[in-house]
Amino acid sequence: MQHHKKNSPKTKRPNISQYTVKEPAELLPFLLHKQSNLGRNAVKSILARGQVSVNGRVVTEYNCPLVPGQTVTINKDKVAEEPQLVGLTILHEDEDIIVIQKDAGLLSIASPQENEITAYRQLTSHVRSKDPKGRIFVVHRLDRDTSGVMMFAKSEKVQQLLQNSWQESVKDRSYVALVEGQVKKPEGTISSWLKESSTLKMYSSSRPNDGQHAVTHYKVMQSNKNFSLLEVHLETGRKNQIRVHMQDLGHPIVGDKKYGSRSKAIHRLGLHARVLAFVHPTTGQLLRFESTIPKSFLNPFRQSPS
Structure with a gap:
């Protein structure tokens, strides 16, 4: 006896409903009326998942105006298109925050002149x-x-909470920097007042209170006569702070032409935000995210085969 046939899947009818608009309406009330067996949240999530189209075009706005003669299609089999993320990975997401790992080359957010893809724009989608x-x-x-x-x-509320308590909330913000030359002191602190020049380049002033106070701590992880790999902790987070301070130290970051580097050893800037640990703005929990050191940063220290 062959019992296994009983479980063979029946050809499933596509789960598609089509409606013709008879009178002007907004999309959400129209759907709630047509799908009266579903609750408001269920209909909203069908919309959010991109399963509703008007005349063949996917629409997610609740208040999309409908006019007589249009065709509204609901396709519950359609899997929502999750936008492809380029140059970033999401490490953590909850109702309040998103933590990502960003690749070199991706803008965090666009300046008014630029219209290219950014981390901000992709996360919004x-x-x-x-x-x-x-x-x-x-x-x-x-x-x-x-x-x-x-x-x-x-949300704006969470943004404000984080920005207002940044110094207290952030427990660890550390970077790895690949710099030119051999840093002699195993560890040190650089402190200066940072200002911006008319060409938008940051520079250090030795005069107290002349600019924004910036403090950077570093430890040498590895070094040879050409390069040093440093672990860098920020006490303050100023624009280009580490880059200026490494130049001040006499060891500019590899690939940082703007701040004195002549080396293109790794074909990118030798700076990586390795750890971010902070108190969650609403749960109060301590969260810690650590990403691996880019392999190219370690290449200068690999033993060359004899």
Whole structure:
């Protein structure tokens, strides 16, 4: 006896409903009326998942105006298109924050002149694929050519909470920097007042209170006569702080032409945000995110085969 045939799947009818619009309406009330067996939240999530189209075009806005003669299609089999993330990986996401690892080369957010793809823009699409009203708020930035861990807020309230308590909330913000030359002191602290020149380049002033106070701590992890790999802790987070301070130290970051580097040893900037540890703004929990040191940073220290 062959029992196994009983479980063979029946050809499933596609789960598609089509309606013709008879009178002007907004999309959400129209769907609630047509799908009266579903609750409001269920209909909202069908919309958010991109399963509703009007005349063949996917629409997610609740208040999309409908006019007589249009065709509204609901396809519950359609899997939501999660936008592809380019140059970043999400490490953590909850109702309040998103923590990512950013690749070198990706802008955190665009300046008014630039219209290219950014971490900010991609994460906005990502949250909107689940909630059409979703938004993203900038908490801190990484330079375009710096890779590593960074965080965004999902509401203005959380952004404010984080920015107002940044010094207390952030328990560890450490980077690895590949710099030119052999750093002699195994560890040290650089302290200066940072200012911005008319060409938007930051520089250190030795005059107290002349600019923004910046403090950087470093430890040598590995070095040879050409390069040093440093672990860098920020006490303050000023624009280009580590890059200026490494130049001040006489050991500019590899690939940082703007701040004195002549080496292109790794074909990118030798700066990576390795650790971000902070107290969660609403749960109070201590979260810690650590990303691996880019392999290219370690290449200068590999023994060359004899």
